[in-house]
Amino acid sequence: MTPSTSGDDARSNPDPRALLHDAGLRATQPRQAVLTWLRGHPHSTAEQVAGAIRYELGSVSTQAVYDVLHACTTAGLLRRIEPAGHPARFETRTADNHHHLVCRGCGRTEDVDCVQGVAPCLTPSSTAGYVLEEAEVVFWGLCPQCRSETSESPDHSHHHEEECS
Ligand SMILES: [Zn+2]
Numbered sequence: 432m433t434p435s436t437s438g439d440d441a442r443s444n445p446d447p448r449a450l451l452h453d454a455g456l457r458a459t460q461p462r463q464a465v466l467t468w469l470r471g472h473p474h475s476t477a478e479q480v481a482g483a484i485r486y487e488l489g490s491v492s493t494q495a496v497y498d499v500l501h502a503c504t505t506a507g508l509l510r511r512i513e514p515a516g517h518p519a520r521f522e523t524r525t526a527d528n529h530h531h532l533v534c535r536g537c538g539r540t541e542d543v544d545c546v547q548g549v550a551p552c553l554t555p556s557s558t559a560g561y562v563l564e565e566a567e568v569v570f571w572g573l574c575p576q577c578r579s580e581t582s583e584s585p586d587h588s589h590h591h592e593e594e595c596s
């Protein structure tokens with residue numbers, strides 16, 4: 432007999448209904464749809480999720496989608512990333528303490544695996560007596576697309592306006 436039903440084996444492709452049930456949430460259609468869609472589209476904004484779910488289910492209000500995101504984040508089914516100056520993004524990859532690369536230009540976000548695989552993967556030079564639970568690192572930069580768009584004038588010292596013809 433297998434001792435656990437929601438163990439590691441379900442990690443790769445868990446049934447959203449089971450996830451919701453385990454989290455003590457009712458497995459409503461919008462909740463299932465949000466979890467399923469976000470699995471294939473990590474780091475989406477609430478607006479993107481709302482658009483996709485409305486397209487999928489037809490009659491779901493933006494507010495309802497926001498409520499789903501909030502409930503699932505609170506229940507630990509979704510992780511909310513809030514890069515400064517950009518709208519919050521959501522993903523289903525939770526509790527593995529991975530980090531993010533965020534583009535300053537367009538806000539595109541990529542996963543960076545935690546170096547040690549266990550939280551907190553970074554240790555500050557002083558913990559000030561705190562018990563550390565988690566380290567959240569955001570690597571800011573420019574994504575390849577934004578870099579190519581701004582490559583005409585990457586900085587002021589090399590100004591070649593006539594280069595693009
Ligand atoms: Zn970008």
Ligand SMILES: [Zn+2]
Nearest residue numbers: 522524541542
């Ligand atoms: Zn992520």
